[in-house]
Structures are given as C-alpha cells and as structure tokens.
Amino acid sequence: MVMLPDARLDQLLARHAEIEHALSASPDAEAYVRLSREFADLTPLIERVKALRAAQREQVDARALIDDPSTDAEMAALAYAESQELDARIEELVREVRLALLPKDAMDERGVILEVRAGTGGDEAALFAGDLFRMYERFAALNGWSVEALSMNEGTAGGFKEIIAAIHGRGAYAKLKYESGVHRVQRVPDTEGSGRIHTSAATVAVLPEVEDVDIDIDEGDLRIDVFRASGAGGQHVNKTESAVRITHMPTGVVVAVQDERSQHKNKARAMALLRARLYDAEREKRDSARAADRRGQVGSGDRSERIRTYNFPQARVTDHRIGLTLHKLPEILAGEGLGELVEALTTEHQAALLAEAESGWAQA
Known part of the structure; x- marks a missing residue:
C-alpha cells in the first residue's frame, strides 16, 4: 500500500479552509491577492484529497456489506463490483x-x-x-506557443x-x-559520395524567461x-547602428541582439536574454548540491x-539519460514525436522526486 503523509494532508485541508474563511x-x-494565489495553488490538491477520502469511505461501506453474513447474494455481488471500481479510483x-x-x-509556467x-562537425x-531549431518551432506551434527569433548566425551551407x-x-x-545539453547526429551528409556516416553535434540551452x-x-x-547590424539589409544596415551589445561587468556575461528596424527593441530583447542568463547562473549555483542526484535521472542540465x-x-x-530509444526520428524532428520524449523525461523526473519525498514522509 502506497503511503501518504496523512498528517500533512490534514494540515493542508485546514489551511485551505482557513484561507477560504479569510477571503470571505x-x-x-494586498492580502486578497496573496491569499487568492495560495488558495488557487492549493485547490487542485485539496479537491483530490477530498475525492480520495470520500472514495475511501465508500470503500469501507462496500466492504462492510461484503463481509456482513446477512447481506444477500445479489447485494453482495453489487457491493463487490463497486469495491473493484473504487479500488481503481482510489489508486488513481x-x-x-x-x-x-x-x-x-x-x-x-514560464516561457523560455x-x-x-x-x-563539432562544421557545416553538417x-x-x-x-x-533542431525547426523541431522546437514545430513543437511550439503544436502547443500554441509563439516563437520570436532574437539573434541568429546562419551557417555557410545552411542551418x-x-x-x-x-x-x-x-x-x-x-x-x-530537459532539452539542455549536447545533441548528437549520425547521418550521411549530402556531400558525402562514399556513403560514410558522419557524427556531429549541436548544443541546446533552455533558460526560463525571467521578469524584473x-x-x-x-x-x-x-x-x-551599439553597432551596425551585420548581414543582409542594404543601406539601412550600413547607416544605422541598431544592434545592441550589453556587458554585465561583475560577471562578464555578454549578450548581443541585432534587428535592423529598432535599436530600442534590440535593447529590450538583449535585457531579456541577459536576465535569463544571469538567473540561470544563480540557479545553477543554488542547485549544485543536488546536481549529482539529478544527473542519475534526467541529467544535470x-x-x-x-x-x-x-x-x-x-x-x-536515443535519450541516453533514461535509456529510451524510439524508432520514429522523422516524427520527432517534425515536432509531434517530441512530446513522447518530453513525457518520458517528465515521468522519470517525477519518479525520482516521489522516491525522495516518500523517504521523507516515512521518516516524518
């Protein structure tokens, strides 16, 4: 039987009722906003806890009927069927x-x-x-997200x-x-006449969008x-210093964004990128003590x-962190197959968190 921290659940039920009373x-x-947020965060859990305890009470009643020798056969059969359904409901x-x-x-809940x-691998x-970028673009579209290019440096042969x-x-x-890390590709380049497979790689970093x-x-x-944007753009590029480079001097972090139309827009984009990188660096520093545990599951990032x-x-x-291989490379690169990998990685991470949490519940 899976253990739940009943004392903790009782505390959360009491807190939920307390917040509901305070809101009324x-x-x-200021207090209303703070309490409303806490109430909204707690409500999904509380609804499940109440449903669970109601199902457990029904289960007790059903089993009492089954165990009662005075229950007639038809009623006992109905109670048994109900008990089976309740078992599945309680487990879920x-x-x-x-x-x-x-x-x-x-x-x-943030964007990224x-x-x-x-x-390594040059043009390939x-x-x-x-x-990879097109895969993420398509995955974003399937999820109803929008994609805004901030900066790009195109390859000489494409990509x-x-x-x-x-x-x-x-x-x-x-x-x-969980997409952060080195992605490796094995394929025969179009320019390879002998059919020899080449291995090359690309690095992906995923940072949460950070607010002020x-x-x-x-x-x-x-x-x-500010400097002149490079690349195509004709006279506008030659005459307008629209590109923006921001250096965060204490850390040495440098970001640069160029958009031929607007220096103001480029500065806003560069600041968003800088905030994300500085936040990520701080977060990595805070999480370093837990990195070894995470690496054993879905990687350290x-x-x-x-x-x-x-x-x-x-x-x-093949995702090497969880040992999962899917023979559906075209679907994954098209975006729709990436969801299966994302779900598997999320499930593995949740399993690790559950094991850690249940160890704490057992000791409490």
Missing part, C-alpha cells in the same frame, strides 16, 4: 495526490529562451542545429552556427527544460554598446553533457 472576510487588496487518486504534493518549479549552437553541425529565440507560452519551460522581479540588475553594472543521439540510417532517437 474581505481582506485588504493516490497517484494524483502524490504528484500534487511534489515541490513545484516556480519557473515551470532557447539557444541552439552548432558544435550547422545543418543539424537548423534541424545555423547559432540561433537564440524566445518561446512565449504558458508551460513552455516545464516541457522544454526575479533578478535584480543594477544599471550601473552594465556597459551598453549541464550543456556539456551528451543527452541524445539522432541516428538517421536507423531512423532512431
């Missing part, structure tokens, strides 16, 4: 309550800053970086040496955060340079870690 007492605006509700009790990543860079690596984009949409970080309140940046710590191989001759994709 017309608190001031216990699973939902366990998952709802897991600590939430505060950034899960996606960075894809060609690694740049082409693969382009394949990208580097592309940075913002993916706007609720829950994007929750689904894409999430990280404090002192304007005095910034050096902002370290961008130097090889996480996945895309083998074109065999049409297979």
